[in-house]
Amino acid sequence: MTASGRPAARPLEGIGRFLEIQTLGLNLSFAVAFLLLASGGWPSVRTTVLVIVAFVAARNAGHSFNRWADRRYDAENPRTRDRALVTGQRSPAFALGVTAGSAGVLLLAAYLLNPLAFVLAPVALALLLGYSYTKRVTSWTTPFLGLVQGIAPAAIYIAVQGTLPPDVLLAVGALVAWGTAFETVHSLGDVTSDRRLGLFSLPVALGERTAARLVPVLHAVALLLFVAFGAAVRLADPYYVALVGMAALAAWTDWILARRPAEPRVPFELHFALGVLYLGGVVAALLAGAGVTL
Numbered sequence: 001m002t003a004s005g006r007p008a009a010r011p012l013e014g015i016g017r018f019l020e021i022q023t024l025g026l027n028l029s030f031a032v033a034f035l036l037l038a039s040g041g042w043p044s045v046r047t048t049v050l051v052i053v054a055f056v057a058a059r060n061a062g063h064s065f066n067r068w069a070d071r072r073y074d075a076e077n078p079r080t081r082d083r084a085l086v087t088g089q090r091s092p093a094f095a096l097g098v099t100a101g102s103a104g105v106l107l108l109a110a111y112l113l114n115p116l117a118f119v120l121a122p123v124a125l126a127l128l129l130g131y132s133y134t135k136r137v138t139s140w141t142t143p144f145l146g147l148v149q150g151i152a153p154a155a156i157y158i159a160v161q162g163t164l165p166p167d168v169l170l171a172v173g174a175l176v177a178w179g180t181a182f183e184t185v186h187s188l189g190d191v192t193s194d195r196r197l198g199l200f201s202l203p204v205a206l207g208e209r210t211a212a213r214l215v216p217v218l219h220a221v222a223l224l225l226f227v228a229f230g231a232a233v234r235l236a237d238p239y240y241v242a243l244v245g246m247a248a249l250a251a252w253t254d255w256i257l258a259r260r261p262a263e264p265r266v267p268f269e270l271h272f273a274l275g276v277l278y279l280g281g282v283v284a285a286l287l288a289g290a291g292v293t294l
Contacts, residue, residue: 020063026182027149029275030175031055033282034153037233038160041286047113051159054109054121055152061102062128062148068095069132077193099129114162117155124155135194139205142187146180167232174225181218182271184211185257188264212261216254223247226278236288242281246274 035043035051043051067074067085071092074080084090103125110121127148134141153171158164180202187194187201188211194204203211223243230239253267 026272026275027059027152028055029272029279031152031156033279034156034171035160036282036286038157043160047160050109050113051156054106054113054117054159055156057102057105057109058124058128061099061106061125062131064095064098064102065129066132068092068099071095073197073199076197077190079189079193110159113159116162117159120155120158124151127151135199135201137200139200139202141200142183142202143176143180145183146176146178149179149182150174150176167229170225170229170232174222174229177218177222177225181215181222182268184215184218185253185264185267185271188212188257188261189268191262208261212254212257215257215267216251219247219250219254223250230285235282236285238284238288239281242277242284245281246277249274249277 031051035048039047067083070080071083071085074083075086080086085092085095106125107118107121110117131141131144131148134144138144150172152175153168154164157168184202188203188208190199190201191203191208193199194201202214206214223246226243226246227240230243249270253270257264257267
């Protein structure tokens with residue numbers, strides 16, 4: 001039994017809960033899409049394994065460090081008070097151990113990919129770990145989280161090609177806007193507790209309804225940048241069909257959010273489908289024989 005009286009989870013199940021593996025798909029679809037694009041088609045098994053390992057390790061390092069850094073705040077938030085470090089299922093030392101181990105795996109994978117990836121890996125780690133503290137000092141913590149998500153296209157192109165083609169910055173901008181929209185939706189559910197705890201976010205600064213109105217603007221910016229990126233790399237029509245599908249689904253989630261900005265669960269969950277649509281569009285475009293000229 002744990003300190004809270006809950007039955008202890010089995011080891012693998014407990015680690016999965018701690019890392020919230022079920023949310024991995026939020027960004028993994030985008031990562032796989034850019035892996036395919038950076039490779040100009042189907043990457044080698046070695047490249048695929050190293051990039052996916054690096055992506056998951058980076059995600060786990062940031063996630064576990066955030067659990068450690070926020071454990072006192074999590075105890076005061078109804079949404080997070082059942083997390084493992086709060087209930088005693090896991091110790092702070094365990095969280096730091098997972099952070100260090102994941103960081104080591106990321107650095108090793110980057111080293112095996114190419115020199116530039118290895119040199120820049122600590123920069124990515126600094127962003128991943130640093131975001132945990134931004135909510136204490138600035139409302140720009142929400143766009144900062146968007147930036148953390150937005151570096152994925154650049155990181156993957158560097159990992160695969162050993163360089164960063166300028167057109168990829170369009171995709172970076174798209175995911176920064178997309179990630180900021182997602183994190184705005186996510187933080188809408190914590191406005192009451194964040195205000196009580198003295199934490200910052202765009203919804204706290206702007207108010208729930210104004211923040212909810214900002215989300216469709218960010219989605220529109222992201223989609224326009226995705227269109228520009230697709231045109232720059234000469235992707236075939238299925239890519240744009242997928243973007244239309246993403247626009248329709250995003251409009252629906254934005255309508256739901258506008259009606260009930262304090263209840264963002266459904267828009268949050270539908271973001272999984274948006275990433276899958278993007279990946280599907282990329283795969284379909286590559287199968288259609290589109291030439292990627294970067």
